[in-house]
Amino acid sequence: MNISSLQAKHMMQCWSSQKNYNPLPVFKTEGCWIFTEDGRKIFDLRSAHECANIGFNHPHVIQAMKEQMDSLIYVTDDFASESTASLAKKLSELTPGSPDKKVWFGQSGASAVEAAIKAARFWQYNRMFNEKLPEDRGVQYPYPYKIISRYRSWHGSTAGALSVSGDPRRWFTEPVTQPGVVFGPDAYPYRSPMGQDEDGIKAAEYLRYMVQMEGGSDFVAAIIVEPVVGSNGIIPAPEAYMKRVREICDDFGLLMIVDETMTGMGRTGKFLAIEHYNIVPDIIIMGKALGMYCPLSACILSDKVARVFDENIFGHGQSYSGHALACRAALASIEVLEQERLLEHTREMGNYLKLRLNELRDKHPSVGEVRGIGLMWTLELVKNRETKEPIRSAGQKYSDNPVKLLADYLLKEKNIYVPGDKFGLWITPPLVVTKEEIDYLVKSFDESLWITDGYVEG
Numbered sequence: 516m517n518i519s520s521l522q523a524k525h526m527m528q529c530w531s532s533q534k535n536y537n538p539l540p541v542f543k544t545e546g547c548w549i550f551t552e553d554g555r556k557i558f559d560l561r562s563a564h565e566c567a568n569i570g571f572n573h574p575h576v577i578q579a580m581k582e583q584m585d586s587l588i589y590v591t592d593d594f595a596s597e598s599t600a601s602l603a604k605k606l607s608e609l610t611p612g613s614p615d616k617k618v619w620f621g622q623s624g625a626s627a628v629e630a631a632i633k634a635a636r637f638w639q640y641n642r643m644f645n646e647k648l649p650e651d652r653g654v655q656y657p658y659p660y661k662i663i664s665r666y667r668s669w670h671g672s673t674a675g676a677l678s679v680s681g682d683p684r685r686w687f688t689e690p691v692t693q694p695g696v697v698f699g700p701d702a703y704p705y706r707s708p709m710g711q712d713e714d715g716i717k718a719a720e721y722l723r724y725m726v727q728m729e730g731g732s733d734f735v736a737a738i739i740v741e742p743v744v745g746s747n748g749i750i751p752a753p754e755a756y757m758k759r760v761r762e763i764c765d766d767f768g769l770l771m772i773v774d775e776t777m778t779g780m781g782r783t784g785k786f787l788a789i790e791h792y793n794i795v796p797d798i799i800i801m802g803k804a805l806g807m808y809c810p811l812s813a814c815i816l817s818d819k820v821a822r823v824f825d826e827n828i829f830g831h832g833q834s835y836s837g838h839a840l841a842c843r844a845a846l847a848s849i850e851v852l853e854q855e856r857l858l859e860h861t862r863e864m865g866n867y868l869k870l871r872l873n874e875l876r877d878k879h880p881s882v883g884e885v886r887g888i889g890l891m892w893t894l895e896l897v898k899n900r901e902t903k904e905p906i907r908s909a910g911q912k913y914s915d916n917p918v919k920l921l922a923d924y925l926l927k928e929k930n931i932y933v934p935g936d937k938f939g940l941w942i943t944p945p946l947v948v949t950k951e952e953i954d955y956l957v958k959s960f961d962e963s964l965w966i967t968d969g970y971v972e973g
């Protein structure tokens with residue numbers, strides 16, 4: 516039995532019915548490319564789920580991992596290891612705000628989101644008990660526990676992380692998701708549920724209204740946001756919106772949790788996307804490309820939040836927390852970002868990509884909007900530019916749709932691997948992508964968009 520059949524027979528594919536699972540057999544990866552056993556060279560336009568930001572098999576990281584493996588792969592957090600300690604320090608320094616932060620390490624974005632939710636709730640619990648409770652508070656539940664999230668969001672598939680995810684993947688677990696989560700409107704100027712809302716202020720002010728109606732600082736613990744919505748449409752939050760969300764959190768004493776699982780490690784042209792907004796969150800979540808070739812995530816607590824755990828138990832953990840090898844891979848990857856000036860390169864390639872993608876918009880009627888930042892872009896596809904009727908709506912998540920046809924065609928005919936089950940074409944190449952590779956990608960899109968153009972009305 517070949518490896519494809521073997522894998523299909525015994526491995527469950529994520530978020531999929533299994534009978535059509537047919538993984539391509541791979542023998543090598545390098546840079547932006549995947550090499551298959553049947554001689555194909557495929558461009559990975561999703562950077563291995565946005566994990567391989569510096570491209571596959573970077574020699575500096577591989578060398579660092581080899582050296583680390585020769586000395587120490589993993590010890591529990593009862594012991595200290597150089598790579599784990601150094602990465603915690605590095606992340607504390609690289610992220611906005613005072614460097615006196617503390618980092619919890621996990622292996623998935625979801626586990627770090629769980630850590631963030633627990634930390635935020637405990638911080639509020641502690642605050643409530645240390646404050647003199649007003650006599651007229653008139654509530655039984657003693658501390659603020661509600662988390663406000665948005666519909667266009669994805670924070671991971673474990674119970675807590677899923678509960679704060681607006682994405683339809685939440686539907687698989689409902690109604691037994693964690694209580695205490697309320698979803699608000701999206702800051703999505705192209706099709707805002709608030710009407711005309713270019714700067715996202717209406718959406719932000721609606722969040723304020725929600726906080727008030729959910730009981731304000733007596734009940735609400737935190738607001739969680741992706742600075743650039745990832746899986747739910749690649750939607751960069753307007754600057755005014757993010758600043759207003761920070762203000763609302765300050766006005767009510769809420770914690771601002773920023774999920775950088777997809778946007779971190781240079782994806783948007785800064786180390787973290789939040790740096791575009793010049794605000795300081797209380798909790799930052801990283802994952803995916805943090806460990807680059809190793810599963811690694813981080814829940815980074817600001818000094819203010821971390822202090823509460825000096826005297827109280829941090830009630831979260833995983834067997835492999837602070838894995839020395841994964842931390843070494845992360846440190847080496849950050850070195851690559853710095854030494855190869857990949858943040859500058861990302862911004863430069865992002866500007867070029869934007870220009871080239873706008874050419875496609877001018878030519879192809881199914882391209883409704885070109886949207887993104889750094890090397891995180893989408894062509895949102897529509898049936899009608901005037902009405903903006905989507906070519907695939909959120910509710911159609913698991914049905915066949917024209918975006919999937921386009922993605923299948925790009926893989927089969929153009930050797931480009933791109934997520935199929937989306938609202939449009941995703942363009943999230945490894946940050947090492949070259950101008951020539953971008954030209955090749957854009958030319959291939961140009962020759963393939965006839966598929967979705969065929970669905971345009973009129």
Ligand SMILES: Cc1ncc(COP(=O)(O)O)c(C=O)c1O
Nearest residue numbers: 623624625669670671745776777
């Ligand atoms: C913003 C965001 N948060 C959390 C997650 C969950 O990460 P993981 O799949 O590693 O649990 C993802 C994954 O796509 C994500 O994009």
